[in-house]
Amino acid sequence: MATRQRIMRIRRDYNRWVADETMEDYALRFTAESARKWSAFRVANTALGSISFLALEAIGGALTVAHGFTNSIAAILFVSVLIFIASLPICLSAARAGVDVDLLTRGAGFGYIGSTITSLIYASFTFIFFGIEAVILAAMLDSFFGVPLWAGYILCAVVVVPLVTHGITFISRVQTWTQPVWLVLNILPLIGLLIAHPDWIEGWTAYGGQHGDNGFNLLAFGAAVSVLFALITQTGEQVDYIRFLPPRATQKKWVWWGALLAGGPGWIAFDVLKLLAGSFLAYAGLQAGLSVAQAVQPAEMYRLAFGTLIASPAIVLAVTAVFVALSQIKINVTNAYAGSLAWSNFFSRITHSHPGRVVWLVFNIAVALLLMELGVYNTIEQVLFIYSNVAAAWMGALVADLAINKPLGLSPAGIEFKRAHLYDVNPVGVGSMALSVIASFLAYYGLLGALAQAMSTFIAFGVAFAAAPVIAWATDGRYYLARKPRAAWAEKSSLQCVICEHDFEPRDMAYCPVYTGPICSLCCTLDARCGDGCKPHARLSAQVMTPLRAALPDAVIRALANPVGSFMVVFLLFSATVGIVFLGIRAQAPASADLDTAFWKAFFVFAVIGGITAWALVLARQSRLVAQEETRRQTSLLMSEIRAHQRTDAALQKAKETAEAANMAKSRYVIGISHELRSPLNAILGYAQLLERDNSIPERRRDGVRTIRRSGEHLAALIEGLLDISKIEAGRIELYRDEIRLPEFLDQIVQMLRLQAEAKSISFTFDAPPRLPSIVHSDERRLRQILINLLSNAIKFTRAGGVTLRLRFRSEVAEFEIIDTGIGIAPDDLARIFEPFQRGGNSHAPSTPGVGLGLTITKTLAEVMGGEVTVRSTLGEGSTFRLRLLLSGKAEQPVAEERRITGQAVSGRPARVLVADDDADHRSLVADLLQPLGFDVRLAADGAECLRLAREEAPDLFLLDIAMPGMTGWELARQVRENLGLKAPIIMVSANALELAPPAEGQHHDDVLPKPVSVAALLDKIGDLLGVTWTFADRALPAPSAARLSPSQAANLRHLAAIGYVGGIRERLDALEAEDPEASAAIAELRGYISEYRLDAFIAALPEEEA
Incomplete structure (x- = not known):
């Protein structure tokens, strides 16, 4: 079914004669009641002038x-x-x-x-x-x-x-x-x-x-x-x-x-x-x-x-x-x-x-x-x-x-x-x-x-x-009304026409679906572009063709619809009309053979003229129809780019429903339990962050705590990946403009994927230019997802040889190439490799897990971010995937050293925080985090208890879970605002990321926070909403224990840090420790800075260069 053509509104300005109703006298339109200003006698007297x-x-x-x-x-x-x-x-x-x-x-x-x-x-x-x-x-x-x-x-x-x-x-x-x-x-x-x-x-x-x-x-x-x-x-x-x-x-x-x-x-x-x-x-x-x-x-x-x-x-x-x-x-x-x-x-x-x-x-x-x-x-x-x-x-x-x-x-x-x-x-x-x-x-x-x-x-x-x-x-x-007027308009005194922008009484107005608004009867009459989009079934052509289609075979209908058939119909109508007129005139004249001959000659002359006219009319109509069709086609092409993502999502949704119904059920089940996965994960990550901040934890245990945190973050990323599939199905992809520290970001990905490559006994090479921008702007999570998907696929299908990640920068356009020496892709498969649920047809390919959505998601995300993913491959030799993406840079600024918050720099009554969550672990986590920082924390297991405590305690801040038994967090926030009249800030916390959206006008919360909760993000939001001035632990500069390193060794490490090559720094530190075991203490401290990506502290710890 063809979609209705969208027509842009163009304001119609009538000439002075039409715009002046004194001269126009409501021609073509209903006579407004406001215009009936003459007395009944005067109107009747005017009408009687015709006698x-x-x-x-x-x-x-x-x-x-x-x-x-x-x-x-x-x-x-x-x-x-x-x-x-x-x-x-x-x-x-x-x-x-x-x-x-x-x-x-x-x-x-x-x-x-x-x-x-x-x-x-x-x-x-x-x-x-x-x-x-x-x-x-x-x-x-x-x-x-x-x-x-x-x-x-x-x-x-x-x-x-x-x-x-x-x-x-x-x-x-x-x-x-x-x-x-x-x-x-x-x-x-x-x-x-x-x-x-x-x-x-x-x-x-x-x-x-x-x-x-x-x-x-x-x-x-x-x-x-x-x-x-x-x-x-x-x-x-x-x-x-x-x-x-x-x-x-x-x-x-x-x-x-x-x-x-x-x-x-x-x-x-x-x-x-x-x-x-x-x-x-x-x-x-x-x-x-x-x-x-x-x-x-x-x-x-x-x-x-x-x-x-x-x-x-x-x-x-x-x-x-x-x-x-x-x-x-x-x-x-x-x-x-x-x-x-x-x-x-x-x-x-x-x-x-x-x-x-x-x-x-x-x-x-x-x-x-x-x-x-x-x-x-x-x-x-x-x-x-x-x-x-x-x-x-x-x-x-x-x-x-x-x-x-x-x-x-x-x-x-x-x-x-x-x-x-x-x-x-x-x-x-x-x-x-x-x-x-x-x-x-x-x-x-x-x-x-x-x-x-x-x-x-x-x-x-x-x-x-x-x-x-x-x-x-x-x-x-049934042929009186093609559609009924809008009953609600009868209550209005006037409506503005979307075309001429004048006000008219409702009786003179109709709703136009083409211009999507009220239109006056005059503008409606004069419009030649809409094609009667409001009543296609009531057009003359439809009224004529409907009974003809019912009565005549399709072949006859097609013959009548072509130009020759249309010409014959118009010509016969014209000839019949002329013939009837001539018959009427001839009937009034006396019988005469000469007169009959004259009439026949005149009839044939008119028939020739009628034939020429009919052919001209048919050709003109055909030309107009072709032009209209071309206009519609061009309009459709121009609009296709805007609708591209909608069509892609719709096609993906339909394909998943028809081809992978069982897999969809599984995916939906996993998404459905993501809330249950996030709740314990929230406790794991939260306490890992608390332990990481605890100075009493021995240094030898800190790496283990960091491993727990990183593993939890990886698990959270996996859950986010599942949610991404759901968002792509629903067409709800959202992009963010993050500041990405590019060297550290790439090193994280390289180190993660290198382990996978080593587990398969293949090499992994990272080829980057000597100098990279320190900070770029893009959606960090989406970019990580795209690169990991492409690199994981390359490693998955490579049995021998290696995988190379090559990066080139030109005018803020990053070009990533993922090159592998794997099994390659058959030419027939290249055309459909990015389609949903499609996997390569190579019978020699290793059996690998997956449902065929990785490349689809990758391509979709890349296009949504304004980039593109292309592939070239040779069967049996390997493949090269190329990702081109705009990564706009930012002027380099000194990185503020992260300092650990120890408390508040205020005296008096501590700020009271009321936490409402049905998860006891989450409540304990928040209490363990905030109480040492000087907050008075009150805990509630459900909405009713939260309302009771709110009446008694008058908290300064609410942390409300959304999914609670009996009363949701949204309803609880509404009652806090409307029933209790409290103005304290409210932060909504949820394990379901799909429920979270920034507060809009008319809503009752002030901010949102996803689970697992980031301690830094939570403290930043509390500081902003309550205006808290934090106190920080002093962090002394590193002791000059690294002075055992020679100037040349320090210069080499300083160069690697300047280009952000964290992987190279780790390899060099391992080599230095093997050469000089007595430098282990200095190297361990340098390794700690690198594990936290604190390159500024790392450089400061290195011995100064010789003059």
Whole structure:
């Protein structure tokens, strides 16, 4: 399974138009409650500004002229009731949720990408009706004042732009200022006309249209319904304003509902009056002698009506011009505003870019202007019929989801609009809309009969309305939400977006796993890098491929996925779309063989163009996928180094679990009893250190005590080695920066391994440069472990010859070479020699104990320390392991001579130390160590006794074991701090090194100390925590007993000490004692300094050089 690509956060800075919400008006996002600052009346009044569009009068007049009074009025009343019922749930849901019609559609059955189709439908509605209104005004300017149409189009388009740039803020002012004037100019001429010609009312109601039949005709009624039903899309424009209604809880109930009904579905009531007015005015125009074309023109209608009130033709012309211009501006600011929102939503999802709502405002007006200049609106009637079917299908699916699915629980309650929480396509809305479009087109093109053709728009709405609940029930509503929002966020007032770093209300935020933080809906919409990492199952590609994989063989799926298959799919879709459009156009034309030939030629031309376009799209997509895959691969390679140790540890863990389960059990058992091993070892080492400090111990016994201590330290190192395996398994290797006295350090290792080599009767050679740095920095224990592992392996597999340790230094980089003359390693084994649980496959190799972890641990430790281990070998001749490691040096400083602590340099009450440990030997050891130094030591065997003594004695220091019966040391430390309120320092002591960690904030201890306890380390910590001033035993300089040595002998020993060659010093002292037995006393004292690695005292004891 591929890991999710990590994407670095890059702060998104929006341009001034997007950042300014006064201009942006919350396009693409939830309308924040803090932004709903206008009164309910003002919002409703702004929404009602859309009723001013004169296309209503034109439609009402055209329907009356075409189908007569009875059919047109019946259609107007029927459609108005249906639109009111359909608009109510849409406006109510939008007002409650604070979303525009696009965001509402997303959450009401269409999905994130599915609603892109409806955004395009809605945007088309806005520029179509913008153009219709502008054409009406331009025609009036041409007819009344002689302004050329092309200039009138530009004027009508440009004048709207500055009124809409600042959204509802300025539009609400425009509508408030113009509403009273418009109402007066709209009502007065109608009253004047009715007063002047009251008899026309009777004639109007009896008017039968151009066909002269005023009876009800179902076909005529259906045709009128199809035209009128396109107005339902106007509900979307009402929603774009209604979303600014103040929250319901902040308003009186009747005020809020009144504003909602008036500004929302109530628009259709006002439109009915205007449709009726247009119907009557058209009849009046015909009665006044106007032509049919003039009678259905709104400008001519109102010029006739104003003429009944005003005698002067010039004033009538002027007043009519003012009224038409005012009506056009009032409706077109709404068309332009709604179009800017629709295009913003459409292009933001297609391009993942949003230059600002103002840019799309200009774009929407430019499209309308282009269509006007090209004269498209002169032949737009057929397009409107088709558009009406598609719009009705959208609204039918939307209303069904809001009015049926949500109340019945077929879809989730509320409106979810964020990309992060939605499926790309919801089959409820998209599927029902597709079914209704197919059914309505079949009806529209006459395939279902004449009546169905007349009622095609109503069929579109009805099929979508019926299909949506069925699909929601069939899919169990699972395609509404890809994931649920975080419930805990609802309690917060605001959250900061990790991308744009602005604060937004929780409803506008989603958690992004790719950017690992909250992200606002706008930044989420515009992000093109995340690949929908939060919902991979809800992407369009996944939704398409899942059913295809279930239905088609794998071979077919692979064929469709390759570039040729993708090209065929895109090309066929394009060709089918063009073919359907051509069929629709051809169906409206008369039968003609020449016309058929022309259509086929046009189709093939478009097919060629479509093929080229499809191939370009497929190649571009393929290139993008390759680039994305390359980016992911490069990112994976760049991250691989960071994850290298994690993968190594995981692989080692898995290998041990599968290949060496029994050995793992044994290892874990040994680690588990390490606590029990450390406890007695603690007593051994502790008392060995005490005896070593005791001056009463004879000198001849001191070597034995030192042997006991060194053996104990070696045993402790073995236990640490077992713990190292556990730490490597758990990935918890910790490195320390120690000061290593390199000559002494190397001599210890050389002397230890030389004994092993001598036991096998092979030679051991140490080859080092003449001068080595006295002090280097590294992890001493890990470096010792690496060298001992490599040298032990070399000795183990060498039967004859010898082993050589060679050291070279270059620019603080140490290069160790371990060369042996052993059996060597086969070439096949070299590749896996460092893998866990792997041992050489040489059948002639001696049988040696081991589980195959030594070299694995060595290589891992070397790499963790920043070095490397390499090997070269020849089978039968030997091997050379090379370790390269940075050992940074330190300026040489005189070594402070270690002095033995004898007590404290203070008077008064001795410091009281309370020791809590279930091990009696450890308690006795600490008491024997501290009491001679002037401490008052109190002992407790468990936590309860420790708490009792703490209350009674008020100790100055606590030494607490971690693993005690009844109460752990951690709990005991907490009670000492919280329950007793004691501030005395606490040192935690444990035999389990895995339990120890330096104190962190909020913990109750001051320091940690592992068992076996180092006396020097314990005294150093006590001195630091209690501020003790120690007293030391005087250590006299060595007596000049070494004066028996000759100057040349002393000079030779001084040279060996200067280079730190302790092994050479020991060999030379043995030779001198054999030459001069009487010098044994002086040599013994010099040997004592060397055994303690006190090279400064050794040099001081040598005779001075001759001048």
